[in-house]
Amino acid sequence: MLKDGVRMLLDATLWAADATRDAAIAEGARLLAAGELLGLPTETVYGLAARADDDAAVAKIFAAKGRPSSHPLIVHVPDRAGAEQFVAEGFLQQLPNHAARLMDAFWPGPLTVIVPRRPGVGAAAAGGQDSVGLRCPSHPVALSVLQAAAALGVAGVAAPSANPFGRISPTTAQHVEQEFGDRLTVLDGGACQVGIESTIVDCTRGQPVLLRPGMISIEKIAEVTGISVLLPEEVVARQEAPRASGTLESHYAPRARVRLMRAQAMQEALQSLAEGSDAAVGGVGAGTLTGGATEAADVESIGHKPIAIWSRTSLQGSVPGVALHAMPTDPEQAAQVLFAQLREFDDAGAAEIWVESVPETAAWAGVADRLRRAAA
Numbered sequence: 118m119l120k121d122g123v124r125m126l127l128d129a130t131l132w133a134a135d136a137t138r139d140a141a142i143a144e145g146a147r148l149l150a151a152g153e154l155l156g157l158p159t160e161t162v163y164g165l166a167a168r169a170d171d172d173a174a175v176a177k178i179f180a181a182k183g184r185p186s187s188h189p190l191i192v193h194v195p196d197r198a199g200a201e202q203f204v205a206e207g208f209l210q211q212l213p214n215h216a217a218r219l220m221d222a223f224w225p226g227p228l229t230v231i232v233p234r235r236p237g238v239g240a241a242a243a244g245g246q247d248s249v250g251l252r253c254p255s256h257p258v259a260l261s262v263l264q265a266a267a268a269l270g271v272a273g274v275a276a277p278s279a280n281p282f283g284r285i286s287p288t289t290a291q292h293v294e295q296e297f298g299d300r301l302t303v304l305d306g307g308a309c310q311v312g313i314e315s316t317i318v319d320c321t322r323g324q325p326v327l328l329r330p331g332m333i334s335i336e337k338i339a340e341v342t343g344i345s346v347l348l349p350e351e352v353v354a355r356q357e358a359p360r361a362s363g364t365l366e367s368h369y370a371p372r373a374r375v376r377l378m379r380a381q382a383m384q385e386a387l388q389s390l391a392e393g394s395d396a397a398v399g400g401v402g403a404g405t406l407t408g409g410a411t412e413a414a415d416v417e418s419i420g421h422k423p424i425a426i427w428s429r430t431s432l433q434g435s436v437p438g439v440a441l442h443a444m445p446t447d448p449e450q451a452a453q454v455l456f457a458q459l460r461e462f463d464d465a466g467a468a469e470i471w472v473e474s475v476p477e478t479a480a481w482a483g484v485a486d487r488l489r490r491a492a493a
Contacts, residue, residue, distance in 0.1 A: 125302055125303075126290055126294060126302075126303050126305055127140075127141035127144060127145065127302065127303065127304050127305065128141055128305050129141040129142055129145070129158070129258045129261075129304040129305055129306050130305055130306060130307045131257070131307065138258075141304055141305075142258065142261045142262050142265055142304070143265060144302070145157065145262045145265075145266075145302070145304050146262055146265035146266040146268075146269055146271070147269070148302060149166060149167065149168050149174075149262070149266045149269075149271050149274060150168065150266055150269035150270060150271050152167070152168060152171050152173060152174040152177075153167070153174070153177075153302075154166065154167050154174075154177050154178065154181060154301055154302075155167070155262075155301070155302055155303075155304065156279050156290065156293040156294075156297070156301050156302065156303030156304060157193075157258075157259055157262060157274070157276055157279075157304060158256055158258050158259060158290065158304055158305070158306025158307065158309065159193070159254040159256045159259045159276070159309065160226070160227060160254060160255050160256040160259075160309060160310050160311045161227050161254070161309060161311045161312070161313060161314050161315050161331075162278045162279075162286040162287060162288055162309055162312070162313070162314055162456065163278065163279045163286075163287040163288065163289070163290065163292065163293050163303075163309065164193070164259075164274075164276030164277060164278060164279055165178055165181060165182060165276060165277055165278070165279035165280075165293075165301075166178075166193070166262075166274045166275065166276040167274065167275055167276075168266070168271045168272070168273075168274060168275075169190070169192045169203070169239045169242040169272065169273040169274055169275040170238060170239060170271065170272040170273065172240070172241040175190070175241040175242050175275050176241065178190065178275060178277065181297070181300075181301075182277065182280070182281055182282045183281055183282045184277065184282040185282075186241070186244065186245075187244045187245060188244055188282075189242070189243050189244035189246055189249070189250060190242045190243075190244070190250075190275040190276070190277050191229050191250040191251070191252050191275070191276065191277065191315070191317075192239055192242055192243075192249055192250065192251050192252070192273040192274065192275050193251075193252050193253070193254055193259065193263060193273060193274045193275070193276050194251055194252070194253055194263065194272075194273045194274075195253065195260060195263035195264045195267055196224075196253060197220055197221075197224070197253075199253070199263070199267060199272070199273055200220065200251045200253070200273075202235070202238065202272045202273065203232075203234060203235055203238055203239050203249050203251060203272070203273060204216075204232050204233065204234070204235055204249075204251070205232070205233035205234060205235050205236075206235060208232060208233050209232075213343075214320075215318075215320045215325045215342045215344070216230045216232050216320035218341050218342055218343075219318060219320070219325075219338065219341055219342065220253070222341040223333055223341075224252075224253040225253040225254055225255035225260060226253070226254075226255045226333070227252075227254075227255070227311050227314075227315040227316060227331055227332055227333060228252065228315055228316050228318065228331070228333050229250045229251065229252040229315045229316065229317045229318070229329075230250070230251055230252075230317075230318055230320050231248050231249070231250050231317065231318065231319040231320060231321055231328065232248060232249060232251060232320055232321060233247060233248055233249075233321055234246070234247055234248055234249040238272070239272075239273070239275075242275040248319075248321050250317060251273075252315055256306060256309075256310075257306075258304055258306035259306070262274075262304065278314065279292075279293045279296065279297070279301075279303075280292075280293075280296050281296065283369075283370055284296075284369070284370060284371075285369055285370070285371050285456050285459050285460050285463070285491075286313070286314065286369060286456045287456070287460075288308055288309040288312055288453075288456050288457050289307075289308050289309070289457070290303045290304070290305035290306070290307075292456075292457070292460060295460075308453075308457075309453070310453065311331075311332055311452060311453065312452045312453035312454060312455055312456060312457075313331060313332065313452045313455060313456070313483050313484065313487055314329065314331060314487075315329075315331050315333075316329065316330060316331030316332065316333040316334075316338070316483070317329040317331070318338055318346070324344060324345070324346070324347055325338060325342055325344065325346045325347070326346065326347045326348070326349065326351075327346050327347070327348055327349070328349060329486065330482040330483045330485075330486045331483040332448075332449065332452055332483050334479040334480065334482065335348075335479055335482070336479050369456070369459075369487050369490050369491045370490070370491050370493075371459045371460065371462065371463040371470065371491065372463050373425070373462060373463055373467045373468055373469055373470045374468070374469045374470070375459075375469075375470045375472060375488070375491045375492040376469060376470070376471050376472070376492060377472055377473075377474050377488055377489070377492050378471055378472070378473060378474065379473070379474055380428060380429075380430035380432075380473050383426065383428060383430075383432060383471055383473060384430075384432050384433065384434075386471070387426070387432055387433075387434045387436060387439065388434055390424075390436045390439060391434045391435070391436050422438070422468035422469060423438045423439075423440070423465075423466055423467050423468055423469075424438065424439045424440070424467060424468065424469045424470075424471060425439075425440050425442060425462040425465065425467040425469070425470045425471070426439060426440065426441050426442065426470075426471045426472075427442050427443075427444045427458060427462075427470065427471070427472045427473065428441070428442075428443070428444055428471075428472070428473035429443070429444045429445075429446050429473055429475075430473060440465075440467075442458070442462075444458075444472070444473060448475070448478075448480040448481045448483075448484055449480075451475070451481075451484050452483055452484050455484060455487060455488075456487075459491065472488055472492075474488075475488065
């Protein structure tokens with residue numbers, strides 16, 4: 118919808134009047150069918166959506182994000198039948214079938230499955246690969262838009278996060294507006310309930326591979342498939358390097374520098390700052406976050422730059438220019454606010470963001486992954 122030539126924020130929230138929400142959903146579906154971009158709420162993050170069966174529309178996503186066209190996008194579908202249009206013929210009927218089991222168990226929801234792609238469909242969205250990532254979102258607005266778009270002939274919708282490539286993912290409509298201004302129509306579906314991107318599982322080989330952790334854990338995936346799940350480094354060791362969205366070493370990054378630190382190191386660094394010491398500020402040790410570590414910095418180099426600290430541990434001390442913020446101790450709550458918190462620190466002008474390292478458990482794996490990439 119345009120008003121005086123300017124793209125609009127359309128209210129599709131659950132508390133909006135039915136007629137208002139229905140009109141917003143219908144307009145979103147119309148824009149997608151016309152090959153236009155749309156800011157689309159999902160339960161994970163807001164997506165920059167375009168119809169996946171239109172290469173010209175998909176090209177607009179890559180251009181708007183500044184994203185390499187070889188980097189595959191996830192295609193969002195309204196249901197299993199919608200997925201069939203993108204999957205190689207007969208693949209989901211093969212036995213055993215890990216992809217079909219995962220779809221049945223976790224769709225609609227924050228899980229993406231990588232499957233062989235049907236030739237001639239969604240090549241641009243798949244980055245030219247012979248596989249494609251598919252997801253059925255659980256957000257009611259996203260599902261309604263996908264269903265309405267399908268009725269207009271849209272097979273599926275490619276929708277990476279609605280932000281410049283490599284930056285912080287948006288979890289509210291206002292975040293999307295902050296990134297794209299009046300260049301994009303956005304459906305406001307409220308704040309995202311999951312808060313980080315979907316778990317991605319590669320189902321194109323005999324054994325499923327976890328390409329990107331999320332809030333559906335590797336244990337839950339193994340329980341459904343009945344087979345152990347490989348990690349990316351195990352696949353690389355077999356010279357079968359996977360390719361998927363959101364797996365670059367540096368990703369989800371704010372403008373401020375992110376440092377991952379243990380609570381004790383963070384407390385010692387805070388004390389050093391309070392005392393005006395030039396002692397080293399210790400970064401997280403290797404292994405505290407799986408696969409990641411941040412270098413140490415010295416207090417003298419930080420000087421009087423504003424610092425935001427996000428920790429689960431209560432820290433002692435007060436230093437001018439250093440703001441202490443409490444991180445939720447529950448992984449689901451931490452995931453829900455992670456990107457919004459990083460964005461808030463950026464907007465407040467923080468030069469550095471110190472984040473307490475999170476537990477090495479399956480429940481925290483998605484948060485740990487996003488923090489490690491933000492700090493890379």
